Amino acid sequence: MKLLTATNLTQGYRDNDFDFCVEGELVHLDPPCAKDRDDPDGPCGCGRSFGGLNSHLATTTVVIRDVAGFTAEDYVEAIRSSLDQQGYDSSQAVHEAATLYCLAQYWSAGTVLERRLDQIAARAVIGQPQ
Ligand SMILES: [Zn+2]
Incomplete structure (x- = not known):
């Protein structure tokens, strides 16, 4: 099954990239907070980033990985437990x-x-990552 996963590939393509x-x-x-709601290059960064389910940190770059058996x-369950751990409402996990x-x-x-507010766009195709 194909999944969105954090990666540091192509970090630096934009000068405000980050990967924690x-x-x-x-x-x-x-959803972006008030600071970044109208600007993907806003001061917070949440309008251009994805949230890690385990680290609870953020990255501006993800790669599609095809994970067998998932x-x-x-x-x-991964989304529900992550939201629960962070104290968020997990009722919409499905x-x-x-x-x-x-x-x-x-x-x-x-x-x-990469993410630009509500738009998700391809940056590069690098083949199946490790
Ligand atoms: Zn924010």
């Missing part, structure tokens, strides 16, 4: 998993993606 996540961890999308139920699943299927494995 663990390489390969699953990510999700948080199921839709695993995706829901919907969030469905959104991420649909996003990931749109690109081939090895595609590096």
Whole structure:
């Protein structure tokens, strides 16, 4: 199953890139805060970043990884437990998993993606990462 995962590949392509996540961890999308709501290059960074489900940190770059044996139920559980750990409402985890699943299927494995508020775009295709 194809998944959105944190990567440091293509970091530096934009001069406001950052990656505090663990390489390969699953990510999700948080709505931007008030500071960045109208500007992906805003001072906070959340309008251009993805949130790591394990580290609870953020990255501006993710790569599509095709992970054998990973199921839709695993995706829901990963999101639910991450939200629970952070003290957030996890009641919408199944919907969030469905959104991420649909996003990931749109690109081939090895595609590096970036976020510009509500837009997710491909930066590069590097082949299936390790
Ligand atoms: Zn923010």
